[in-house]
Amino acid sequence: MTATTTRPARRARKADAAQTARKANASGSPGSRKRHSLILSLLMTVMLLYALLPLFWLVVNSSKTPGALFSTFGLWFGGPFALWSNIHQVLTYDNGIFVRWLANTLLYVVVGAGGATFLATLAGYGLAKYDFPGRRGVFAVVLGAVAVPGTALAVPTFLLFSHLHLANTPWSVILPSLVSPFGLYLIWVYAQDAVPAELLEAARIDGASEMRTFFQISLRLLTPGVVTVLLFTVVATWNNYFLPLIMLSTPQWYPLTVGLNDWDQQSFTAGGQAIYNLVITGSLLTVIPIMIAFLVMQRYWRSGLAAGSVKM
């Protein structure tokens, strides 16, 4: 039984690999053995510097003492090297509230982005591979919602949730994060080509239940699409600001983004202590995990993105 279900899967994967290989060989433009252009490299290096210079600034200034922040040139190291003491201060300031914010952010990302990806994958796959009554209606409603911007929903969602006494709870951040119409759309596009109908038929003949087919066969074929959606939703929830800002009033539930902004605002409020070095080092600590996740995931996701952007 297993032989019949895995063989088509392997074949499909092999075909997929062949396709990517062909695309890689074609390498976009005519004449794959062209000479490298120096001007092009220079222009792209300007873009590269634009992209990386602010991040370099962040690293440099995380290593400075509050005094050196003001007295030394911003784009180079200066004064005593204070990175470790800055990090120590960030983690211990105000009874270690930063660590609490980090834990909150992880909770929102794991449950929110993980849940959103799971729900979008199930539903996108269901729409692509099953015919059921009301399918067209579901599809039309969800596609219409792709253009509804999340930021436009923040205020209405807050008004509804505070009416339901859900505001200022972790649920008020997690529940709205679970909805990803764009993720559903990407999976729908991807599933159409990635999961052959004959394969599902073969699994059915073998007596596998629909759920089992999904988890054991289809999900594996959908991986690039799923990782793409996961990357989008993880970045969106890790970086989410407007929604938690509007929903949460107790610092105990803040994610990192709202907490950092709170620290930054301290210097502008009367009697507030300016803690620029903590804002900067805290920003660095906020950026590092998401960048690692980003660099790890981006390896898998190009084909998924291509499918989504080209067919829309």
Added chain:
Amino acid sequence: MADLPLGARPLGAARSARPAPTRPARRRRRWTGWGFVAPFLVVFAFGLIAPIGYAVYLSLFREQLIGGNSFVALENYRQALTDPQFWASVRRVALFLVLQVPVMLILALLAALALDSARLRWAPFYRLAIFLPYAVPAVVASLMWGFVYGSQFGLVARLSSALHVGLPDPLSGSWVLASIGNVVTWEFVGYNMLIFYAALRSVPGDLYEAAEIDGAGPARIARSIKLPALRPAMVVAVVFSIIGSLQLFNEPNILHWLAPDTIPPNFTPNMYAYNLSFSGQEYNYSATIAVVMGVLTMLAAGGVQWYGRRRMA
């Protein structure tokens, strides 16, 4: 889809003890799709449909001195249409849209063409590095650029005095919109570059070979093959950029603390709606603004999609 003869589904037949195996098999088949879609639809209804519905409902009421909360039909909408504060914010994001989006998309397009040209050494490295700012939270991006712009230890002010050139204050009235545009461009240029790049990569290599054999030069190939291939991706990028511009909130809301005079609380429609809710407790009017902006955004995004589809047909 998958219109195989019903006899090819012995699973349903085996499960069902009924004499006519085709009917139950078919019904099982037809409803299983709902099992996959239902969980999504539940959160979709609660997290997206219900807030929209509630905002529309709220926008039809008003808290009044006499009589408390009462139904006022479209009175809030009439107020919004004649509210100079609201329209100032709409004009500002419209200006932002017209100025920032073309700059960002042209930069992204050029970078994507460079990546795809096969004439760039270490192209994957460039691709990844330019895309990296997309992962930086808008809060951190705005804080960083705010430190660069700001007067205390701002890089711009320092460079200006060190080089004896009168660089303008990036947070002054005439420059603040451009400065916010720079933050947004920095965050999203790589993302748009990747959308364009993915579209270029989807062109089959045979097409280029055929064009070359037919004697087409690089300019002709760019015009006749690359640009048409980019059109759907362009529609996607423009739609997302329109949404991002009209719904602008994070960057100005954070920089507002550095420049309270040039970034007032009604700088963008979203900031206005937020401040109406929080500082003003004007929930009904805030909901009205959110609904109006949602409709405007969808009209603009839908218009671009419609136009793009018509051009492609």
